[in-house]
Amino acid sequence: MPLKLSLKPGExxxxxxxxxxxxxxxxxxxxxxxxxxxxxxxxxxxxxxxxPVTRAYFAVMQMYLSGETDGCWYDHAALALAxxxxxxxxxxxxxDVLAISADIACGDLYKALGxxxxxxxxxxxxxxxxxx
Amino acid sequence: xSDARPERRRLAESLSEPGDPISLDDAIARIETGKASPGVQxxxxxxxxxxxxxxxxxxxxLQRLKGHRMLTAxxxxxxGLRALGPAPQPAVAPEIKPxxxxxxxxx
Numbered sequence: 001m002p003l004k005l006s007l008k009p010g011e012x013x014x015x016x017x018x019x020x021x022x023x024x025x026x027x028x029x030x031x032x033x034x035x036x037x038x039x040x041x042x043x044x045x046x047x048x049x050x051x052p053v054t055r056a057y058f059a060v061m062q063m064y065l066s067g068e069t070d071g072c073w074y075d076h077a078a079l080a081l082a083x084x085x086x087x088x089x090x091x092x093x094x095x096d097v098l099a100i101s102a103d104i105a106c107g108d109l110y111k112a113l114g115x116x117x118x119x120x121x122x123x124x125x126x127x128x129x130x131x132x
Numbered sequence: 133x134s135d136a137r138p139e140r141r142r143l144a145e146s147l148s149e150p151g152d153p154i155s156l157d158d159a160i161a162r163i164e165t166g167k168a169s170p171g172v173q174x175x176x177x178x179x180x181x182x183x184x185x186x187x188x189x190x191x192x193x194l195q196r197l198k199g200h201r202m203l204t205a206x207x208x209x210x211x212g213l214r215a216l217g218p219a220p221q222p223a224v225a226p227e228i229k230p231x232x233x234x235x236x237x238x239x
Binding site: 017021039071078082095098 | 161174176177178180181182183185186187188191192193194195197199200202204205207208221222223224225227228232234235236237238239
């Protein structure tokens with residue numbers, strides 16, 4: 001079943017390493033196979049990664065966009081998650097970070113990114129509006 | 133004289149077969165001692181199964197599993213973790229920078 005994306009006029013997204021921008025009208029895109037896609041509202045810039053949770057999102061976002069599950073960018077993501085754990089008291093949030101870590105370990109970077117997004121909504125709702 | 137080739141084939145097949153998922157610690161021990169097959173499956177709970185399907189194969193899987201184990205130990209470490217200190221500014225991967233620059237220009 002294809003993934004259907006409704007695009008706003010001028011909306012930018014990244015699709016498998018290409019930056020694509022919609023035209024002046026609303027548009028609909030159907031993705032017929034599995035691909036790495038990230039919409040403009042979910043793209044974070046490095047200067048927006050100022051806190052442990054946004055740094056974790058940024059690190060996982062880079063892994064997702066590159067499609068790399070191993071290597072030095074994994075180390076960056078693991079360190080960012082370690083900082084996020086350290087910034088939280090024992091409890092549900094740490095469990096949520098471990099779930100993100102497990103998703104990364106399984107190579108499910110899209111799900112891990114969604115987990116980070118949920119944490120940003122919970123921990124820094126204002127940052128979510130501005131950044132992702 | 134017996135023909136050993138079918139036995140060799142079975143052995144080779146068994147090394148690449150997925151088999152039942154094993155635990156995190158067991159998987160790390162097997163990979164580190166060279167006893168894990170490329171088809172090894174690791175049970176990380178709640179239906180999550182890790183495999184050696186990244187670019188670095190078993191070495192990459194080992195990296196991810198050890199990272200996950202480190203984070204699990206850290207999360208169980210209590211309140212004293214705040215002493216880790218501030219993290220450095222995030223690094224940008226060379227292959228990601230042109231994408232972010234292009235998005236910035238398009239905004």
